[in-house]
Amino acid sequence: MMGGYLSRVTWLHRLPAGLKLFTVAGMSIALLPIQDWRILALCLAVVVGVYGALGRDAVRRLSLLKPLVPLLAIIGGLQGLSSRWDEGASVVLRLLVMVLVADLVTMTTTMSALMEAVEPLFRLLGPLGVNSRKIALSVALVLRFIPVLLANWHAREEAWRTRSRRRVPLRIVVLFLIETLRLADHVADALDARGYGRAGRQPKGSR
Amino acid sequence: MGSRAITRISLLAAMIAVLGLLPTFHLPLAGGVPITAQTLGVMLAGIVLGPRQGALSVMLLLLVVALGAPLLAGGRGGLGVFFAPSTGFLLGWIPGAFVTGVVMQRLTKVPVFAAALAAAAAGGIVVVYGCGIVGLMIVAHMGALQAMLATSVFLPGDLVKVIASAFLARGAEQAYPAALGYRS
Numbered sequence: 516m517m518g519g520y521l522s523r524v525t526w527l528h529r530l531p532a533g534l535k536l537f538t539v540a541g542m543s544i545a546l547l548p549i550q551d552w553r554i555l556a557l558c559l560a561v562v563v564g565v566y567g568a569l570g571r572d573a574v575r576r577l578s579l580l581k582p583l584v585p586l587l588a589i590i591g592g593l594q595g596l597s598s599r600w601d602e603g604a605s606v607v608l609r610l611l612v613m614v615l616v617a618d619l620v621t622m623t624t625t626m627s628a629l630m631e632a633v634e635p636l637f638r639l640l641g642p643l644g645v646n647s648r649k650i651a652l653s654v655a656l657v658l659r660f661i662p663v664l665l666a667n668w669h670a671r672e673e674a675w676r677t678r679s680r681r682r683v684p685l686r687i688v689v690l691f692l693i694e695t696l697r698l699a700d701h702v703a704d705a706l707d708a709r710g711y712g713r714a715g716r717q718p719k720g721s722r
Numbered sequence: 723m724g725s726r727a728i729t730r731i732s733l734l735a736a737m738i739a740v741l742g743l744l745p746t747f748h749l750p751l752a753g754g755v756p757i758t759a760q761t762l763g764v765m766l767a768g769i770v771l772g773p774r775q776g777a778l779s780v781m782l783l784l785l786v787v788a789l790g791a792p793l794l795a796g797g798r799g800g801l802g803v804f805f806a807p808s809t810g811f812l813l814g815w816i817p818g819a820f821v822t823g824v825v826m827q828r829l830t831k832v833p834v835f836a837a838a839l840a841a842a843a844a845g846g847i848v849v850v851y852g853c854g855i856v857g858l859m860i861v862a863h864m865g866a867l868q869a870m871l872a873t874s875v876f877l878p879g880d881l882v883k884v885i886a887s888a889f890l891a892r893g894a895e896q897a898y899p900a901a902l903g904y905r906s
Binding site for chain 2: 593606618663665688
């Protein structure tokens with residue numbers, strides 16, 4: 516549920532990212548028709564076992580599921596009341612297994628490895644206008660500019676607080692939005708000035 | 723797609739993330755009730771960028787989340803969120819931003835405030851909740867009525883965000899007319 520790469524390298528880190536993604540996708544399909552809660556409980560035990568095998572820091576990540584507990588209780592309870600308790604149990608167990616398995620991938624795979632693993636998929640969609648190079652640039656831009664925007668927001672918030680004891684008004688968000696758009700246009704100019712967009716082609720002579 | 727489109731899509735995606743990261747964000751209309759502003763960002767993406775780029779911006783954010791960045795409200799992220807019961811809402815952001823943009827584009831003769839109000843309500847509430855409810859029915863095997871009741875808890879907060887997004891759209895248009903450039 517929570518993002519967070521496990522920095523200590525484990526055996527699961529060494530498996531190829533593509534294989535791990537494929538396993539998650541395969542499991543989500545394979546688990547769908549299983550209605551017997553005992554089989555699903557066994558799956559959950561195996562997955563928790565994998566967390567255990569990874570080490571204590573991995574097991575500690577299980578506590579990050581806490582925000583999901585009330586929702587799962589409601590889902591299981593409703594299902595149990597309206598039909599049978601074991602159906603409620605299998606729905607909750609299946610959800611838990613899938614969330615935990617998917618998080619195993621996030622814990623043991625770097626962003627760049629995942630990006631590389633899905634890139635062939637983007638290239639497959641090339642004829643539809645998907646450009647994997649542009650996607651990679653966009654992902655990098657998002658990651659690079661989150662701290663910039665965050666700092667920007669805090670600067671505005673601070674400027675307001677030094678002048679007023681009232682709550683930060685919505686007007687500040689307007690300025691934040693405009694600033695973000697202006698910044699985007701500046702970054703676009705900067706990219707163009709550095710020849711981005713022409714980079715993929717062969718340089719034609721000297722300019 | 724030119725660099726300008728790419729940077730706008732990317733920075734709006736970053737802004738949605740930042741709005742979710744702000745711990746408690748007090749909207750004046752909510753009477754001080756702390757609500758996360760992340761879905762406000764989704765509505766704004768559609769309002770500011772239009773249907774295509776708005777939807778791409780949300781898709782980009784979800785891609786970065788899937789790659790492992792904890793960018794959803796409350797610091798959630800990673801592949802697991804796409805298997806949780808609330809995944810319908812998350813994926814619903816994409817058509818949600820798209821429909822917001824479509825409505826915004828259609829209502830060019832209407833003042834920005836009213837257009838944004840209608841657009842955010844259609845995309846940010848009707849479409850997102852529709853997807854969220856269908857998601858709960860599929861993932862959590864809930865009945866339609868149960869799913870609707872369960873999601874109605876979030877409705878007041880999201881209605882506040884619809885009104886906030888309309889204020890923001892009007893403010894942005896007044897201060898930086900190029901902000902909503904695609905409407906003209």
